[in-house]
Structures are given as structure tokens and as C-alpha cells.
Amino acid sequence: MRLFPFKWAISKLRLRQFAVFFGVLILGIAIKYAFELTKKPQIVRVLKVDGRSTFPVQPGSSVPSSLIVDGRVIYSVTYNFDQYGRRRTVLPPGRKDRDIVLFGCSYVLGEGLEDHEVIASKMAKNSPNWNIGNHGVSGGAIDTSLAQLEALPNNLYRNDGVALYGFLFDHPRRVFRSLHWFALVDDWRRPYYDRSSSGEWYKTSGFRAAHPWISRLYDFLILTRFTKVWGVDVPFRISPDWERDYAELIVHFYRKLHQKFPKLKFSVFAYPSVRPRIEIRRVLESARIPLFQIPFVNDPELKNKMVIDQKYDSHPSSYATGYISEYLVRQINSFRW
DSSP states (O other): OOOOOHHHHHHHHHHHHHHHHHHHHHHHHHHHHHHHHHSOOOOEEEEOSSSSOOSSOOTTOEEEEEEEETTEEEEEEEEEBOTTSOBOOOOOSSOOOEEEEEEESHHHHTTTSOGGGSHHHHHHHHOTTEEEEEEEOTTOOHHHHHHHHHHSOTTSOOSSEEEEEEEOTTHHHHHTTOHHHHHHSOTTTSOEEEEOTTSOEEEESOHHHHOHHHHHHHHHHHHTTHHHHHOOOOOSOOSTHHHHHHHHHHHHHHHHHHHHOTTEEEEEEEOTTOOOOHHHHHHHHHTTOOEEEOOOOOOHHHHHTSEEETTTEEEEOHHHHHHHHHHHHHHHHTSOO
């Protein structure tokens, strides 16, 4: 006599539970998407160098950039670039005997600020004998810094000096392409660095070429408005190795820098709101790359003055770049020459 088919019943029950769960998920997506469509949108318009990012820029160009929210102008400025693609630094007249080179993202570039308000220009004002190059890139990280470095002529920086890279906690997601940053950057123009079988870093023709299947999955998720509806990001790398890999790419950048400009020392600095994780610190320490943290501002009044706009733009304000530049100048002057 055949007993009651428990295995069959359990499998059917699981299938039914899965169907209910999937149906509720789809319904939730539809409701949230409908809510997003009916919500009154805030009018936000950002004009950047090419509509997406400032990499690569047209050398010698002057480009307007503005942020307007519901008719209110948050900022309206012009970015001026020299023949090497560097943001213009306002340098005081006189002889220059030190080369200071800044690499990083929009914080270094000076997003939302005029030329005289950016970190590089304020450092130059405090130290008129320094020749300062601003290689900041909007949305950039160590990958755009490395691509810029490779394109520079070998005789550009001939004096003793320091190259600084400004680290932000979001940079690894940009380099290794989380879903959010995959959707933002123009991948065919932005460099992508990958490892060879021997562990060496090399520049590929782009993230799509290096990881076609992940790119197709990302394209599908972008098409379904996954990030906009749910407000979440999907990391390409889930393993903890991404921190170590990012730090090792910084080490690779340092070696390339030393080959091209042997008179430049190298250091990494973290912004006040950023504390690099222990794995990043360990890799940099083993490579003998100094890492220092700009002190956090605890005064509530001063904290409110540190960003361009509390609600719509968290980039450093002109006040913040003054604070950061003063600390960087003190730190550089403490180096042994």
C-alpha cells in the first residue's frame, strides 16, 4: 500500500510559496514604481563637462557647470582646463621650486567652485613658491588618476615635490563598477584596470569588454529602473578582497608615478568624513605609502559651512577647501626633504 507522498507535497508547497513570494515582489515593484511616477519631481539639472563626467576633458577648454533645484541656483561656475587637462590653478607670480600634484575626484577638482576657490588654488595662495597641478576628475578615483598619469609628458614635473591622492570611501565602487557607477560613467571612455593571470595590473578597453556578462546583467537592471525604484546599489565584487585590490591599485599608481616623476614623493590623504578600512591601511603601510587623515570638524556651525548645500550638494564648499588646503600645506611642510 502506497503511503501519502510527503516529498511530492513538500515540493508543491515550496513551489507555491515561491510563487506567492515572487508575486508579492512584483506587486511591490509595481506599486513603488507607480508611486515614483506620481510623486512631484524635484527639478534638478546638472551640467557637467560632457553630460556625464569630466573624464577625459578637452585640453584647453572652458566649460560651464551648474546645479539648479526647483528654479534655485545652487551654483553656476566655469571649469577652465589647461593643455594637459588639469583644472586651472590660480598661481601667485614668482619662482616655483616645489611641484605639488593633486589627484582625486570632484573634491580635488572643485565641483561647484570657481578656479580660485578650489583646494589647489588655496594651497598656492598659502605657499606662493609651489607649482601646483590639479588633476581632479568629477566622479574620478585612482583609475582616472592612473590614466591621467600615463598620458602626462615625462618632463612636466621636474622639481622636488609631493603627489597627493585624495581618498573617498566611494572610490572602490567607482573603480570596480557597482551598478550605480556603471550606470553613471561612460564606460567606453573611462579606463578599467584588471589583473592578469600573473597578478599584474593592466588597462583594458573598458569594463564591458572585460566583463561582458556582468555588463548585460547591469544593463537589464538599469532597464528595469532597479536602482531608482529601490534606491539600492549592487556591487560587482561582494568578496572582501575589493579593499585589498583597491589599495594594491594605489600601490601600482605609486610605482608608475615614481617611474615617470622620480623627484615626487607620494602620500594618500582621507577627507574628514572618511576613515579608510584596516585592509587598505595595511596594504599602504606594507608599501611604505604614508596615509593621513584630515581632522573631523566637530563644531556644528562650522560643519554646516563645510558643504555647498546641506540638502542638494555635499561637495566641499569654499570654506571647506580653505580648511583642507591649510591642513595639506602643514602636512607637506612636515615631510623630510
